[in-house]
Amino acid sequence: MDHNTIAILMFSTMLLMMITGQRVFGAIGFVAVVAAFWLWGPGGTQMGFGSVMKLMKWTPLLTLPMFVYMGYVMSESRLAEDLYRMFHVWFGPLPGGLAIGTILLMVMISVMNGLSVAGMAIGATIALPELLRRNYDKLMISGVIQAGSSLGILIPPSVVLVLFSLIARQPVSELWLAGAVPGLVMATLFVAYIVIRCKLNPDLAPPMDAGERAVITMREKLRLLRAGLMPAFIFVAMMVPFLKGWASLTEASVIGALSAVFAAAVKRRFTWRVFKVATESTLQITVMFMLIITAALSFGAVFDGLGAGRAIEDFFTESLGLGPWQVLILMQLSFLVMGMFLDDTAMLVIVAPVYVSLARHLGFDMIWYGVLYTITCQVAYLTPPFGYNLFLMKAMAPPEFTLPVIYRSVIPFVGVMVLTLILVMLFPQLALWLPHAVLGR
Template sequence: MIRRELWFGLSFMALIVIAATVMLLRVETITNGHLGLLMLTLVVVAIMLGFPTAFTLMGMGMIFTWFAYDRNTTHTLDLMVQAAYKTMANDVLIAVPLFVFMGYLVERANLIETLFKSLHLALARLPGALAVATLVTCTVFATATGIVGAVVTLMGLLALPAMLRAGYSIPLAAGSITAGGCLGILIPPSVLLIVYGATAGVSVVQLYAGAFFPGVMLASLYVAYVILVAKLKPDWAPPLSAADRAVKLPAQTQRLTADAGRHAFAGLIGALKGRRNADVSTGFLLRQLFIVLLPGVLFALLAYTSYRAVTTVAAVEQYEIQEIGSARGGAGEAASSGVQEPPAESEGGLQEPASQGQGGLAEPPGAGAVQEPPGAETKAAPAGGAVKSEAAAAPEEATTRPAPTWWWVCFAVFGAIVALFYLFLSFARLEIFKMLLASFFPLMILILAVLGSIVLGLATPTEAAAMGALGGFLLAAAYRRLTLGVLKESVFLTAKTSAMVCWLFVGSAIFSAAFALLGGQQLVEEWVLGMNLTKIQFLVLSQVIIFILGWPLEWTEIIVIFMPIFIPLLDNFGVDPLFFGLLVALNLQTAFLSPPVAMAAFYLKGVSPPHVTLNQIFLGMLPFMGIQVLAILLLYMWPQIGLWLPQLLYK
């Protein structure tokens, strides 16, 4: 296998070098723009040979900048300093170490084992339950951490042996783990979206809002594929046995009943009466009842507060309308206006003494300079009273409005889920729910708090990342995993990852500046525009190029090297950079799944049993790569999948 990978890599590099050579030989005069394309070619080949990406970008950028400046070392060094300073002054990058720190702390809280066990018991009735539980666990954990290597490695240690013991197909098990583990680079809070936003100048907040539904759609397609395969090929994903689905009841619950399938709510209520709870403490029963009633209480509170929020009209809007209306009123119509009365008084005070011809001090009172405004107020009282009564009546009529359709749909869906929860709540399912409370819901609360504060505009990505890091710190402490060694390791890994990202940005800035200085960007733009492509053709061409680049390169290299080339072309074809970023984020899932540089496969191979080969892992990843292509097509055909939420929140 190593020889095949080596031959593939060498062949790919040879094709790149041959294409660059043919291009240079066909032109009559080699310009600086052609030198820029040569620099791009050499960078890709050097990265494929294993040179560090960041320093390769910086080195190539400096060498070719020196040629572009006619070997002027001073100008070359000035460009390097300016590019590095511009990158380090980017405030968006502050969120990177904070999100990474949150991910490492959550990873070390060791929730993944309990999460996987509770989910596979909760989903035991579904076909392919273990693979589905693996995908859901990977999705939740990848969203909380965003660290692909950590998620794939942990799930390889935890889920792969369980699926192999259950008789699952090795390719299906490997594909589920690798595909699910890579979702962290797409679903917010994602470092990839921060890097793209900083590179393309797109709002990270809008990227987070836009990537939410495409990420959920991709995860749902994965789950649907696994269920379909388990239905069509039961020998690839055998159903769980009764022993694997069995849930052990606590000792005090066993004193109440030996039947795990008995309805929990009725059993607990019955145990509170008479002698049935003689062997079980009342405190235990009340605690269990509190847990049982918790979903219903939370649903009622959320339904009530959300209904009040969507049906109440803000009073501030009424005051603004009333104030604008009073400002538009005439001077004679609303004499009580504080803005209009002083001119009336001043005009009366200046004109009436002249008409009366009496003392300047006596005439104004006699002429009504002081008395006329009360008279005017008396005359205008009905009108003023009418305005006040209308203003008083308007809020009463407009304080509420009908709830929108989407609220009723959500209310019906969640209400049905809660009703089904209580309808089928046995003692066994109560134990599964308690396991989910201890593993699934803390992570979901942390994720929703971070994403909700960003998407709703309550905090910037940097502020939300800081709160997420604090949440990860508290979560690790709550599960008694926060030790000095864990904290030191998390800080060290965060510094290492953040340094890599920052150096990549510095190298990308120097490379992009050199590429633009040589005229490579202009040459690429002229070449693309000379092809007379339509918008659809341009999007297809760009996504195919990114898909192919995902074979030899990682997503970081594709973002920092090739996005500065694609982004300036978007205006010429009327493509929204936000929408383009969502397509790229979906497409870059292939960077971890496409051989030969499929890092997720190597992460899994490192922890898998010896009989699991790399070929089997690659074979299992191919259907999920096809699903990624399908997700890209769905997003292109229905852009509102990604654009609806940003347009709703930030229109």
């Protein structure tokens, strides 16, 4: 059996195991170990152990538990509620104001937690009941919460960009800075869509009624503004030492986690329950990611050993005779299609190692390509039938949010994400300007 056939067999077996409901790390790791043993005998099984040691030596991974812990402390200590109340009071009088406030809340949550799941949890428990109570349209509610929470994987400190940096061997700091401007552009486009949609149909998002506005004094608004600035303090305390070169990436993540604990303690909300939930949740997510990354490294080693990556490169560039931009567009289109059936982790494991090598061979900037990849992962979070956020929304929302409602609600926001992807492809400086300005890249 030739190596190309073995590579196809590995790929199809892994997909079959995932479709039948096997754990992602179990499917990937099983195929990797069995293939290594089949190809190279007992010595091939050492690839798994080598991957573990490689992972343990990669110090940027230490940031993962710190950022996850920081996000859970913010959520469980209800500091996010202060933020939402602030946005509610300041933007509530506008048509769609509370939806705009929800997007801004998600941006703030994203700069304190690199995962989409934290934004989904906060949106479903804090924003959703308030939006329902104010008679917002269910499609608007579902779309805003799902799209807003997905910003967490693009705006720094993005965990997905941390994982991409491992695959592509690129500096995490540059990837984070590269994701910041496209993330803010996407959030701005979300807000623009909400404003335009609510102008055309005000019944979708009624503004705060006049009676409620009358009882909110300017003093109350300023008090809420001060309360909402506490999360900003956490972000500044974390990022300034890092950007100034006073602290490494890992040290900055520790500062961020300690700042979140300090902020919760100042508010007298850092209870034993908050500590317990945050610690347990951080442990679960960190272990899950480490298992997946270990399995991914093992699979990638076998796949590279077969020469499958080079075969795919030759197919695109020599057999089809395509130019670099044609290949890039095909890569992104294939990512969008795969996103309908796979989550971002599976895409990272299965395709990213090959496509990263292909993008590097074609001469594309790897920091820029990392942003393109991450935006495509965002789309994967929202595209039916297997978008990750779709199922989270179904699990967290009331029964009236049926799957058809949840599926329909994301369509315009997916369009905005694709528009952002096209803008970054056409104007690479959207991603590359900030790394150059801050780090002199």
